[in-house]
Amino acid sequence: MKILITGGGGFLGSRLAKALLARGELGGRKISRLTLFDTAFPNGSPRDSRIEATTGDVAQINLSPDTEAVFHLAAVVSGAAEADFDLGMRANLDGTRRVLEQARRCARPPRLVFSSSVAAFGGKLPKVLDDSTVAAPQTSYGTQKVLGEYLIADYSRKGYVDGRSLRLPTVVVRAGRPNAAASSFASSILREPLNGEPCDCPVGPKTGVWLLSPRRVVEAFIHAHELPAASWGAGRVVNLPGITASVAEMLAALKRVAGAKTAARVRFKREARIEAIVKTWPARFKTPRALAMGFRADDSVEAVIRDYIADEGIKLA
Amino acid sequence: MKILITGGGGFLGSRLAKALLARGELGGRKISRLTLFDTAFPNGSPRDSRIEATTGDVAQINLSPDTEAVFHLAAVVSGAAEADFDLGMRANLDGTRRVLEQARRCARPPRLVFSSSVAAFGGKLPKVLDDSTVAAPQTSYGTQKVLGEYLIADYSRKGYVDGRSLRLPTVVVRAGRPNAAASSFASSILREPLNGEPCDCPVGPKTGVWLLSPRRVVEAFIHAHELPAASWGAGRVVNLPGITASVAEMLAALKRVAGAKTAARVRFKREARIEAIVKTWPARFKTPRALAMGFRADDSVEAVIRDYIADEGIKLA
Numbered sequence: 001m002k003i004l005i006t007g008g009g010g011f012l013g014s015r016l017a018k019a020l021l022a023r024g025e026l027g028g029r030k031i032s033r034l035t036l037f038d039t040a041f042p043n044g045s046p047r048d049s050r051i052e053a054t055t056g057d058v059a060q061i062n063l064s065p066d067t068e069a070v071f072h073l074a075a076v077v078s079g080a081a082e083a084d085f086d087l088g089m090r091a092n093l094d095g096t097r098r099v100l101e102q103a104r105r106c107a108r109p110p111r112l113v114f115s116s117s118v119a120a121f122g123g124k125l126p127k128v129l130d131d132s133t134v135a136a137p138q139t140s141y142g143t144q145k146v147l148g149e150y151l152i153a154d155y156s157r158k159g160y161v162d163g164r165s166l167r168l169p170t171v172v173v174r175a176g177r178p179n180a181a182a183s184s185f186a187s188s189i190l191r192e193p194l195n196g197e198p199c200d201c202p203v204g205p206k207t208g209v210w211l212l213s214p215r216r217v218v219e220a221f222i223h224a225h226e227l228p229a230a231s232w233g234a235g236r237v238v239n240l241p242g243i244t245a246s247v248a249e250m251l252a253a254l255k256r257v258a259g260a261k262t263a264a265r266v267r268f269k270r271e272a273r274i275e276a277i278v279k280t281w282p283a284r285f286k287t288p289r290a291l292a293m294g295f296r297a298d299d300s301v302e303a304v305i306r307d308y309i310a311d312e313g314i315k316l317a
Numbered sequence: 318m319k320i321l322i323t324g325g326g327g328f329l330g331s332r333l334a335k336a337l338l339a340r341g342e343l344g345g346r347k348i349s350r351l352t353l354f355d356t357a358f359p360n361g362s363p364r365d366s367r368i369e370a371t372t373g374d375v376a377q378i379n380l381s382p383d384t385e386a387v388f389h390l391a392a393v394v395s396g397a398a399e400a401d402f403d404l405g406m407r408a409n410l411d412g413t414r415r416v417l418e419q420a421r422r423c424a425r426p427p428r429l430v431f432s433s434s435v436a437a438f439g440g441k442l443p444k445v446l447d448d449s450t451v452a453a454p455q456t457s458y459g460t461q462k463v464l465g466e467y468l469i470a471d472y473s474r475k476g477y478v479d480g481r482s483l484r485l486p487t488v489v490v491r492a493g494r495p496n497a498a499a500s501s502f503a504s505s506i507l508r509e510p511l512n513g514e515p516c517d518c519p520v521g522p523k524t525g526v527w528l529l530s531p532r533r534v535v536e537a538f539i540h541a542h543e544l545p546a547a548s549w550g551a552g553r554v555v556n557l558p559g560i561t562a563s564v565a566e567m568l569a570a571l572k573r574v575a576g577a578k579t580a581a582r583v584r585f586k587r588e589a590r591i592e593a594i595v596k597t598w599p600a601r602f603k604t605p606r607a608l609a610m611g612f613r614a615d616d617s618v619e620a621v622i623r624d625y626i627a628d629e630g631i632k633l634a
Contacts, residue, residue, distance in 0.1 A: 085475060123551045134451050136470075136552065143471040147464055153453075154460040158402060234440045235453065 001029045002066050006058055006099060007073035008036025011174050012115070012217060014043065016071060019218050021048050026069060027111075027226045037061055038074065058095035063102035063110075070112040070161075071221055072099050072148075077181035078119055078141035078277060085140055092144035100151055104160035113224045114152050114165040116145040116237065118210055122280035130286045131239060138280035139182075153236040164224045164232060169212040169242035170281075172250075173308040182277035186211065189247065190254055190305055193265035194314055202271035205248035208283030212242045212297060213304045215311070220295050231293055241287045241297035243304075253301035257309070258316050318346045319383050323375055323416060324390035325353025328491050329432070329534055331360065333388060336535050338365050343386060344428075344543045354378055355391065375412035380419035380427075387429040387478075388538055389416050389465075394498035395436055395458035395594060402457055409461035417468055421477035430541045431469050431482040433462040433554065435527055439597035447603045448556060455597035456499075470553040481541045481549060486529040486559035487598075489567075490625040499594035503528060506564065507571055507622055510582035511631055519588035522565035525600030529559045529614060530621045532628070537612050548610055558604045558614035570618035574626070575633050 003026065007013040017036055024031060035052045036045055045053035058074040074095055075081075081088025096114070103110045121129060122138030137143045145167075152163035174187040185202050186209045192199035212220075220240055232238075245253070255263035287295075298304045309316070320343065324330040334353055341348060352369045353362055362370035375391040391412055392398075398405025413431070420427045438446060439455030454460045462484075469480035491504040502519050503526045509516035529537075537557055549555075562570070572580035604612075615621050626633070 132449075132451060134449060137467075138474065138551070140471055140475070143467050146467055150454075150460050150463055150467075154457055157455065158457070234455070 001026060001031060001068045002033040002035070002064060003031060003069040003071070004035045004037060004063060004067050005071045005073060006037045006061065006095075007075065008053070009038030009041040009043070009045065010073060011176060012171065012214065013038065013071070013073045014045075015214055016073070016218050016221050017046060017051070019222065021046060021050065026222070035064070059090050059098050061095070061098055061102060063099070063106060065105065065107050067103070067106050067110050068108065069225060070099065070103060070110050071225070072096065072112060073115045075115070076141070077179055078139055079182045079184070080180040081141040081144065082139055082182075082277065083180075088140050088144055092141065093147055096148040096151060100155045100161060104155065109159060109161050111162045111225055112152065112164070113221050114148055114163060115221070116149050116165045116167045117142065118167055118169050118239075118281055120146045120149070120167055121282045125282050128284045128286055129239070129282045131289045139277055149237045156236050162229055163236050164227070165237040166220055166224055167237065167239045168217060169210040169240060171214055171217055172209065172211040172304060174214065175308070175312055182274050183209075185274065186250075189250060189266050190308070193254060193262045194258060194309065196317070197265065199266045200269035201247060201266050202269065202274040203247060203278055204268065204270060204275075205246065205251070207247045207278060208244055209247070209250070210242045210244055210281070210283050210285060211304070212240060213307055215307055216296065216298055223294060227293060238290045238293065238295070239285055239287050241290050241295055242285065243297050243301065244284050245301045250301055253305055257302055257305045262317075318343060318348060318385045319350045319352070319381060320348060320386040320388070321352045321354060321380060321384050322388045322390060323354045323378065323412075324392065325370070326355030326358040326360070326362065327390065328493060329488065329531065330355065330388070330390045331362075332531055333390070333535050333538050334363060334368070336539065338363060338367065343539070352381070352384075376407050376415050378412070378415055378419060380416070380423060382422065382424050384420070384423050384427050385425065386542060387416065387420060387427050388542070389413065389429060390432045392432070393458070394496055395456055396499045396501075397497040398458040398461065399456055399499075399594065400497075405457050405461055409458065410464055413465040413468060417472045417478060421472065426476060426478050428479045428542055429469065429481070430538050431465055431480060432538075433466050433482045433484045434459065435484055435486050435556075435598055437463045437466070437484055438599045442599050445601045445603055446556070446599045448606045456594055466554045473553050479546055480553050481544070482554040483537055483541055484554065484556045485534060486527040486557060488531055488534055489526070489528040489621060491531065492625070492629055499591050500526075502591065503567075506567060506583050507625070510571060510579045511575060511626065513634075514582065516583045517586035518564060518583050519586065519591040520564060520595055521585065521587060521592075522563065522568070524564045524595060525561055526564070526567070527559045527561055527598070527600050527602060528621070529557060530624055532624050533613065533615055540611060544610060555607045555610060555612070556602055556604050558607050558612055559602065560614050560618065561601050562618045567618055570622060574619055574622045578634075
């Protein structure tokens, strides 16, 4: 089968690609080609005969008509979409629409997994959100993700694609460097200290984060694809499970795993622009729908940190 | 002030235009120009020096930079958007986006009232919907209306427009001829008998309709415009009040107002295509938000019928 990952050069896309290549199959069918599409591949792409890496603008992407599976992860992140409205609309709305229109023209309606976000929620929220909470995004990024969800639901209803949208918690710990996402701090406060670097935390210690590790996210993408359409019912969106942790709790877990000296590398240097975005995101959810469908959260922040250390081959001092 | 009505040649748009011309002002400011934009003006446009009637494709509309008020009513209706997906996407999504992009380029952010629809709701619904019910449209028309709402909310948050979206109940009684809306029957079963014509009703007598008269809808458009931004809060969408009536109750009201002979002109001839769309629409709501904001419903189906008879100058036999 032929698979496309948009955003295939990014952090989650490249990890998903590796996981798919390692499995060799998806939904019981052998993977013959894995196309990675992105604006750039700063870290290269896997050396594998099944891989095809293509650069371009997602709003102009062309799908091979025999594409059977799409993981649509390409996006301009929250901070960047807020700073440049037109850029966000082009990548996140026009891009998603282009992917859907191309998928509609495939030989058979592809199964499509879309990475939406907890940024779908905002405004006046209950203390604990659940599967009936109305999406009311307070950022352009969140709005564009919700628009994508509704488009995918209607394209699925029409039979043009078989779509599944996952509202991702904040992904922690992201490897690499900080990015323009307003949530970038949630990884930085763990990653930089583990790399022996100082880190300025732009939000206060009580700030809550609803988080999921890269391992669980990649599992969720694959699980979402493999679930039969009947498991989704009329609703094509699911809030993924996660765990709630405050910045203070994350730093305490870091201290337990890596020691006081490492945790002490984080200092608070609050930034109003970041806090203004992050405070609109919810931190507590009940996710019975996702759990019933077989999605799962991490066991603890400590487990998340240990997985990161193992995945990145970090040696603790 | 300069006002634009998209869909200004349509049933609601032309009535709104007449109401605005008769008032002469909006929000306490004198109306100097009223631009009506539509694909066609089959019934002409009001003869008034303030009127400018323009034909075109809403997805290519240009707004005069001194436009201060927009009523965005132009849409491809539900049945037509379901039959021709691309046509619906162009008019209802691209059209709304074009209006917003043009509004963003005005000298000052215009106040914009958008006619959304009860078709935003569908799927598994509570018996009585309320202001916290999640939009889950089961038609492309409904999806496109929800996309418009989210776009308007974000353009408003960014300060590009001052937008207000009204989810209209089914408008009863529409004058004129049946149209391609799946809800067309709700007016036909009252209008055709009053005009001395037979009518085939495509849905069963128990079918419930959440309805609002053209008089109340036009009032709601103007009221929505005149409310200060603070009345809307972060949410830019409101479910308008209405009344619930079954087809049988509507025919009973018709009989009381216009006699048994008139009501007997309706026969049931069920159509699966129409029933499949209409059954996804909810019929019962609680609308505390709208009522608190000063929107109001009709008193009864009989009052709706009497208003129609008065507005159209119909003489009962």
